Amino acid sequence: MDTAASVTSKALGILAAFSADAPRLTLSEIARRAGLPLTTAHRLVGELAEWGALERDETGRYRIGLRLWEVASLAPRSLGLRERAMPFLEDLYEVTHENVQLAVRDGHEAVYVERISGRQAIGVVSRVGGRLPLHATGVGQVLLAYSTPELQDRVLEQPLKAFTKYTLTDPKRLRQVLAEVRRAGIAVCDRMVDPDSLSVAAPVFGPPDGADAVAARVSVGATVVAALSVVVPSDGADRLGLVPAVRAAARGITRVLGGVSPPR
Template structure:
């Protein structure tokens, strides 16, 4: 992990070492001891001890009563200021809440970052189906409803890059054949809806739609479309796969996505 952050051409800087420490924490291992941090970050224990202390003093890390470390609230506070999620989440929340009231299932909002969909918001009820996604979590674009939407509206060159990689199969239903995935993406663009049935979890189905907004910069998260707007995010609802009313869910998801798009200033 540390080698990925540092590269091979030069000695790691202090910043690289600090980033390696933060990258040591994962959803599967959110709590680590000092020695575990040093080992996972590829740092001597003395160096890890010094940097972990500085990160803890600043609030990027927190230490519990057992002496284990976790990501601190200060880091979450800074991350919440990311422009792609801040205004988007604020404007999207009323429509996410409306969609949740209609379905009482998982409602999710995601943006593209590299070859992955990053979930920036999620509403889930106590009786909603269990999902593998989480706020701040990442999943590959090819295997999720939001991911397929973001990939379908991405530039052709980017699609080629994704399809040239080895696509991970989460279940036997995950589409890993590039030719078939191209057909699916074309259908998503034609209908404005992506339906992923049991592709990440064998018991769930997601219905997703694009969220449009004014394009910013050369990489506006997705390709500029004919209306002059760009797909800046994707919205989905995740329901139990068995007896899922995918036809009935599509209009509700599409309407919520259009509402967010209008709130972001996208053209009708």
């Protein structure tokens, strides 16, 4: 059993060696980043490539394979949510023609499960499958605001990364902002993760579902399962004009999920 667990851990370490900054790696780079002997890395990479979790390009470097993406796309937290949310994300995009994003919480991070972006939309640092800390983004602040006090304490006890000079890194000030997000049901993050962008985010509610739902329950029948946002250029942004559209999209997704939006 220990050997099997060790092999599994090593294989997962190989997959974890890849990142947005390093999507293609040589075998030597994989071995170094995973902390494995070259011979072990060679054997495991070969097995992962044979199964389809990794692919080898024309330069001899490895990248994540389509088989792994196919399996990951079946994750229940994103599959049903994305399918039901997509019509409302598309409607919000048609209204704004800017970046529309959908995220869920995983630990202390927001994981982006869907995004719609046009050619003229402002560039963003997020990507589908990517992660950002909860304190610095609109969707993250929404997810954090509706989490338990215990989770908020754990997040705020850790050093908070500053992406720009506007990022909230003072725990006391961030607590005040989270309380306002929960009161208003909306988060506005201006230049906190990117110096040129502003995001407006709102919570998506679903029906209570086990321990995770209890942790996020706002009132009877109200559970935050995701957050959606629109990201626009900060300069000249009509934040007040964006709020109704974002709220409407979030409520639409909440409705099809069978959730209940608590009164503000």
